[in-house]
Amino acid sequence: MSEKYDCIIVGAGPAGLAAALYTARDRFKTLLLEKFMPGGQIINTDRIENYPAIERIDGAGLVAQMQKQVESFGAELKTGCEVSKLEKLKDGNIAVYCDKDKFTARVVILAPGSIYRKLGVPGEEEFAGSGVSYCGTCDAPFFKDKSVVSVGGGNTAIEETLHLTKYAAKVTIIHRRDEFRASRVLVEELSAKANEPNSNLIIKYSTIATAIEGKGKVQSVKLKNVKTNEEEYYPCDGVFIFIGMVPNTGFLKGFVELTDRGFIKCDCAYLRTKVPGVFVAGDCRIGAAMQLATAVGDGVVAAMMLKQYFRDPNWWNEPVSDILQPGGW
Numbered sequence: 001m002s003e004k005y006d007c008i009i010v011g012a013g014p015a016g017l018a019a020a021l022y023t024a025r026d027r028f029k030t031l032l033l034e035k036f037m038p039g040g041q042i043i044n045t046d047r048i049e050n051y052p053a054i055e056r057i058d059g060a061g062l063v064a065q066m067q068k069q070v071e072s073f074g075a076e077l078k079t080g081c082e083v084s085k086l087e088k089l090k091d092g093n094i095a096v097y098c099d100k101d102k103f104t105a106r107v108v109i110l111a112p113g114s115i116y117r118k119l120g121v122p123g124e125e126e127f128a129g130s131g132v133s134y135c136g137t138c139d140a141p142f143f144k145d146k147s148v149v150s151v152g153g154g155n156t157a158i159e160e161t162l163h164l165t166k167y168a169a170k171v172t173i174i175h176r177r178d179e180f181r182a183s184r185v186l187v188e189e190l191s192a193k194a195n196e197p198n199s200n201l202i203i204k205y206s207t208i209a210t211a212i213e214g215k216g217k218v219q220s221v222k223l224k225n226v227k228t229n230e231e232e233y234y235p236c237d238g239v240f241i242f243i244g245m246v247p248n249t250g251f252l253k254g255f256v257e258l259t260d261r262g263f264i265k266c267d268c269a270y271l272r273t274k275v276p277g278v279f280v281a282g283d284c285r286i287g288a289a290m291q292l293a294t295a296v297g298d299g300v301v302a303a304m305m306l307k308q309y310f311r312d313p314n315w316w317n318e319p320v321s322d323i324l325q326p327g328g329w
């Protein structure tokens with residue numbers, strides 16, 4: 001016999017922990033399953049400055065507080081528990097498998113997150129968190145008046161690079177092709193910025209980074225022009241890598257609908273997947289903003305909407321409407 005819960009949450013990152021806080025406070029029997037330690041990606045940073053009401057905190061400190069709060073309301077947390085399979089049962093419940101364990105629940109909230117795609121060059125791992133960053137929105141202020149290199153060619157890369165120019169003294173964006181694949185409006189904005197008199201933005205096309213170097217801190221990045229094969233050591237204080245995210249959703253193939261890149265498809269208002277009773281929250285879903293606060297917000301939305309499903313299972317198939325907006329807006 002498998003133990004039965006009202007709600008099982010897969011992944012104890014910020015989205016999963018926030019969802020568990022709400023479901024446990026609502027007195028729903030809640031189980032959080034986490035393959036490593038609680039906290040998710042945010043545990044890897046020692047400075048968060050964009051979580052509302054908290055001026056500055058390290059990831060581990062924030063996660064410790066979240067976990068304590070969640071457990072104080074009775075949510076059960078199992079770590080070292082990698083979910084490998086889910087199954088919709090005939091009675092409408094959902095079975096969740098990790099290793100030899102099987103749990104069942106009326107509702108599952110999927111919150112397995114994503115990981116930043118790595119460049120895979122020497123120095124990247126060594127300087128991660130101390131000069132190498134994957135999030136301009138998070139880390140740009142730490143590079144005020146410094147020189148940084150950003151890598152990438154998509155929309156996020158351009159947006160984040162423009163954000164960096166508000167802080168750094170010099171920003172150099174490198175892209176392996178001779179044109180960006182980002183939307184035209186963003187590329188035009190980037191070019192306009194680079195063409196301003198005394199601009200702090202430089203664009204280098206057909207260029208790749210082959211190593212990140214320094215002693216104790218980032219001091220340069222080794223660049224290679226892929227057309228001429230010329231190489232140079234380019235001095236800088238930081239390297240921002242914006243080459244995409246990889247969602248942790250391999251185990252969900254065939255259970256919920258995924259995009260080509262593996263993000264979980266859902267309706268972005270209520271976070272329902274196509275499988276009744278299965279919600280999604282955080283960085284693993286389509287349209288995620290990939291931020292701590294938005295992951296937490298998603299967890300809260302899924303936990304709130306779960307009550308609507310419990311009240312009326314047929315709601316699952318209703319299109320997104322203003323039915324739940326009290327008073328409208």
Ligand SMILES: Cc1cc2nc3c(=O)[nH]c(=O)nc-3n(C[C@H](O)[C@H](O)[C@H](O)COP(=O)(O)OP(=O)(O)OC[C@H]3O[C@@H](n4cnc5c(N)ncnc54)[C@H](O)[C@@H]3O)c2cc1C
Pocket residue numbers: 010011012013014015016033034035036037038039040041042043044045047048049050081082083084111112113114115129135138139248251281282283284290291292293295
């Ligand atoms: C170094 C770094 C610094 C950052 N700094 C900031 C910042 O300053 N501000 C900000 O807003 N954002 C920041 N971010 C981004 C932020 O951490 C993420 O947006 C947020 O953590 C996403 O939360 P999540 O819960 O959706 O996913 P995650 O944090 O990725 O958590 C998912 C969890 O699910 C677990 N999991 C995955 N698969 C399974 C499975 N099969 N079974 C069980 N468990 C599973 C994972 O182990 C993980 O613990 C940073 C990210 C990094 C890496």
